[in-house]
Amino acid sequence: MGRAPCCDKANVKKGPWSPEEDAKLKAYIEKHGTRGGNWIALPHKIGLKRCGKSCRLRWLNYLRPNIKHGGFSEEEDNIICNLYLSIGSRWSIIAAQLPGRTDNDIKNYWNTKLKKKLLGRHKQSDINTKLSDHSNNNNNQFTQGLTNSAMERLQLHLQLQALQNPIFSFYNNPALWPNILPLQQKVTIQGASNGSTPNIVMESAAAATTPLTGDTLVDSKPVAMGPLVSSFRQGEVVDEFVVVEDGGQMAEVDGFDGLKDNMVWWSNGFDAKVGSSNCWGSASSVVQFNEMFKDYELGFNM
DNA sequence: AAAGCGCCCAACCGCACGCCA
């Protein structure tokens, strides 16, 4: 026996919203607000033949103030790409870092444009072939058992790396492929347990050795790192991520400004400084690959 | 001109989670 439907599907209107419906919904919410309300009951109150969930979606994605549509900037592209590679398709969290953007908008933008923009630079089949060949030739099972999502993100990492350093890239140099690091940034999630917007902090990896999953704070600096997490809860060390308490301070990196500062490697061409700070092929990163890929797989298969 | 095709994006669907009685 399934769950009861949220509304009487036979008596609700579907499809595009009319201006009249928008006006009714907007007027009601502007007068009464959304806090403490009941989305399920709302359409009945204002005489709309719509599902409560549909009303909520319409408000959040189109009617609420300060919504931006289209025209994503280069900087927004960078943020979306980095966060997607770091935390995956957690669109609501990504949207929280982009004022005026909705998760739906970002999701659509990613699926229709941004992903193609990246993967389009090399033929996807070509990358698949190389990954597959490499895996077979080296008796290395790191690509086996990866989910499609994991493969996609792995491909995107290769793309990013190839863009950064086309000559020495892993993509162009299969001999280096076992040394792939999924992401050379630390990602910390702050806040959110009190209902506030979570604050994502990313730092370029600078540790001399690769921290291990589950490492904890040392001298108030988070050292755990890694791109993959299936879920996180405020106040926990989750997978490779450190999640600090509300009000926790990140040394010299605080919120969006820190995030932006560490985006340069994505948009700029390769140079020695960026190359080393992100260490796709640096000596310090060429350690513990097996562990990294175990984590990589684990994160996706959970 | 029109049929076919692919892309885009608004909206829907179903599941998971949290709250509360």
Place this chain on the structure above:
DNA sequence: CTGGCGTGCGGTTGGGCGCTT
């Protein structure tokens, strides 16, 4: 503790539109 309910989220769908043939 448990079950019902509302909410939030991510994946998917399908209609509209523009481009190509």
